[in-house]
Every structure is written in structure tokens, then in C-alpha cells.
Amino acid sequence: xxxxxxxxxxxxxxxxxxxxxxxxxxxxxxxxxxxxxxxxxxxxxxxxxxxxxxxxxxxxxxxxxxxxxxxxxxxxxxxxxxxxxxxxxxxxxxxxxxxxxxxxxxxxxxxxxxxxxxxxxxxxxxxxxxxxxxxxxxxxxxxxxxxxxxxxxxxxxxxxxxxxxxxxxxxxxxxxxxxxxxxxxxxxxxxxxxxxxxxxxxxxxxxxxxxxxxxxxxxxxxxxxxxxxxxxxxxxxxxxxxxxxxxxxxxxxxxxxxxxxxxxxxxxxxxxxxxxxxxxxxxxxxxxxxxxxxxxxxxxxxxxxxxxxxxxxxx
Numbered sequence: 001x002x003x004x005x006x007x008x009x010x011x012x013x014x015x016x017x018x019x020x021x022x023x024x025x026x027x028x029x030x031x032x033x034x035x036x037x038x039x040x041x042x043x044x045x046x047x048x049x050x051x052x053x054x055x056x057x058x059x060x061x062x063x064x065x066x067x068x069x070x071x072x073x074x075x076x077x078x079x080x081x082x083x084x085x086x087x088x089x090x091x092x093x094x095x096x097x098x099x100x101x102x103x104x105x106x107x108x109x110x111x112x113x114x115x116x117x118x119x120x121x122x123x124x125x126x127x128x129x130x131x132x133x134x135x136x137x138x139x140x141x142x143x144x145x146x147x148x149x150x151x152x153x154x155x156x157x158x159x160x161x162x163x164x165x166x167x168x169x170x171x172x173x174x175x176x177x178x179x180x181x182x183x184x185x186x187x188x189x190x191x192x193x194x195x196x197x198x199x200x201x202x203x204x205x206x207x208x209x210x211x212x213x214x215x216x217x218x219x220x221x222x223x224x225x226x227x228x229x230x231x232x233x234x235x236x237x238x239x240x241x242x243x244x245x246x247x248x249x250x251x252x253x254x255x256x257x258x259x260x261x262x263x264x265x266x267x268x269x270x271x272x273x274x275x276x277x278x279x280x281x282x283x284x285x286x287x288x289x290x291x292x293x294x295x296x297x298x299x300x301x302x303x304x305x306x307x308x309x310x311x312x313x314x315x
Contacts, residue, residue, distance in 0.1 A: 002026045006064055006099035013063050017049055027051050027059050030102055034093045045209075048229065052107060057092065062101045062229075068150075069229035070094075070101035075146050076231035077105065079201065084138045087212075087224040108224040110212025116220070117208055117247070124220050125247070126257040128213065131222045132206055132243045133261025136236075139225075140200040144233045147201060154199055154234040161283045162186065172288045175299050178308065185305040186282065192275040194235035204230035207242040237273075241281050241292075245312065249294035252314040259315075269315045278309035 002025025005012065016022055020043035027049070031038035037054035044050040048069070049061035062070040077091045089105035096102070113128070120128070152160065166182055174182070203210075205227045212224030240262065248254040259269060281287060282305075295301075295311050302308035 002029070004061070004098040004100045008063055008065075010065065013065075020051075023049055023061070024051075026097060027053075027061065030059060030061075030095070030097050031057075031104070033095075034104060036093070036104060046227070053104070056107055058089065058105050058107045060103045060105070060229075061097075064099050066229075067101055070103065072147070072150060072231040073228040074103060075150070076201070076203065076228035077103075079142055079145055079147065080139060080225075080228075083142050084135065084225070086135060086222055088228075089226060108212055108226060110214050110223045112209055113211040113213050113222075114208035116213055120220070122253070126254055128220055128222065129243060129247055129254050129258040130261035132211065132247070133240075133258045133263070135222055135225065136206060136239050136243075137261075137263050139203065140236050140239070142201050144199060144201040147231060147233050148199060150232060154232075157232075157234070157285070158193075158283065161285055165283055165287075168287065169282070169289070173290055177303055178305055181305045182282065186279060189275040189279040192272050193279055194237060194276065197235060199233035200236050202232050202234050202236075202239050203228055204232065204239065205242065206239055207246050235280075237276055238280055238284075240277060241284060244277065245281065245292040246294060250298075250311050250314060255314060271315065274309050274313040274315045277313050278305065281312070 002023070004023060004026050005016065008016070024041060024043070028038045028041055031041070031053050036057055039054060040052075042052040044052055044058070046060075048063075048066065051059050053059055060073070074091060074094055077089060080088050081090055087108045089108060091103060091105050093104040094102065117125070165186065166179065169182060170179055203225070210225065210227040211222055212226065213220050214223045240258065243258055244255060248258055256269065281292070293308075293312060298308065298311055302311055
């Protein structure tokens, strides 16, 4: 029987993920142990080892150093399934194999928004962003339950992210002028960061590859939401960062559609909200502006982080 390596380093894991033949046998054995049809077994993308099993299920394998993602996803799936207006995976089985944790869940219908987005006109894009905003609000109304108990807390996470922020952005190639401005900007906008509100359920993953859409006559609809490995709790604005950067991409009409769909009134779309969103984007544990900022020529157009915030969040 094919075994999964344990222990495994992150570099070894990246190599393993790139060669599905090396873990296909283990995936098939896990499916067989639960009586799940694995033929055909088709590897899928993602940061974990993910494979479609037969025609109806998906297996997600978590290496030992990502066990916390398994814990977050299993809790979040149980919370949201059947409680929001779009489909979310039904958790069928969970377990451990060679020290790797796994989930077997239902596979959802729909096309990836990442595939569909380039062909859409602006009216469809704004409409879908309004739907995403409304979906975020709907998910955040679900009581976060056991997710609240996951460590670290929001306050601890923010403190760690602030301490590592300059080093992270230096490593990821933030332009020198913006890097020099980073500490002062975060100090200046600290008062805008959300504090005191009860934590809500955050998926961290309202990015186009994790949203499924379908065409209904002349109308595109969000029909599915997947990937809860980064689920946590914290301030509601945190989940606006993905769609706000990857999809709104500095367009004021798209951004307004997202925020009004989320429930913001026009008088709430203020410079203070812009400061809050920009500070959260810079502090995000996966923050990489070279990937997230989808605005042509932004490096030449923004000499300060205030100027960049105005480009990214044109409120």
C-alpha cells in the first residue's frame, strides 16, 4: 500500500503535491476504507492534496503541519452547510492516514468564477460582486460556535502579523518607497482597525477560484462556496479583502457593488473604512501585494501607501 511521508517538510510537500502519482494510491486506499467509489480519481488544484473521487465526492488531505486547517475546515463545514443560500460541501467522512488528516466531502456543481470572470461584461461583474457581498453577510450571520475556540485569537493573530509585517513585505518585493512608509502607515491607521465587535465567522476565501457560478437565463448566479481551510473568527471586514482586490481591482463601481451587497449604506463608504481595509490587507497573514493588487501600473502610480489605498479602495 502506498504510504504518505511523515514527517515531511514544506519543500518536500510541494514536490509531492506536484506529482499526484506519488499520493494517488493513498487517496484510493482512504476512499476504499469508507466504501467510496474512487474511479475515476482525478487530482485537483489547491494548497492541500485534493482529488475528485468518482462523480460525487472530493478528498482533501492535509499534511501534518497543516492539521490546523483540517480542524478549521471540519468545524466550518458543519456550521455552514444548509444554513446559507448557496451550496457548501457536505462533510461525509473524516479521519487520519499515516499521520495526515483528511476530509471526504460532496462535490458541488457549478463553474469556477475564476474561469468565467474574464468573459463577463461590467454589468455582470458588478452584479456578481453584489451577490458576493450578500453571501459574506449571510455567512457571517451564522453563529461561529466552535470556531471561536480555535487558536490564536484575533488579537493574538493581529499582534503576530503586525510584528512580522515589514519583513514579510520586504521578502515579497514591496517597492522600497512603500516599504519605507509601512510602519508609519500602520501606526497612523491603527485607530481605524475594528475592535470590540463580536467576532464573526470568516472563511478568508471569497476568492474567484472558491466561488462557483451558473448561468440562469441571462443572469449569472453564485451557486456554491468551497474551501474553508482558513476559516476563523474576527472582524467582518477581513472577508472583503479577497473579492475587493482580486475582483473589484480598483474599479469604484465594482467596489461599491460589493460593499452595498454586504450591507454598507452610502454614508458608511468613508476614508476611515478605506484605511481599515488597507491596514487589514497589509496585515493579512498571506498578504502579497504583487499578487493581490490587480491594478495596471500601480507601482508607478502609488508613491505612498495612502495613494495605494486610494487606488485599491476607491471609496
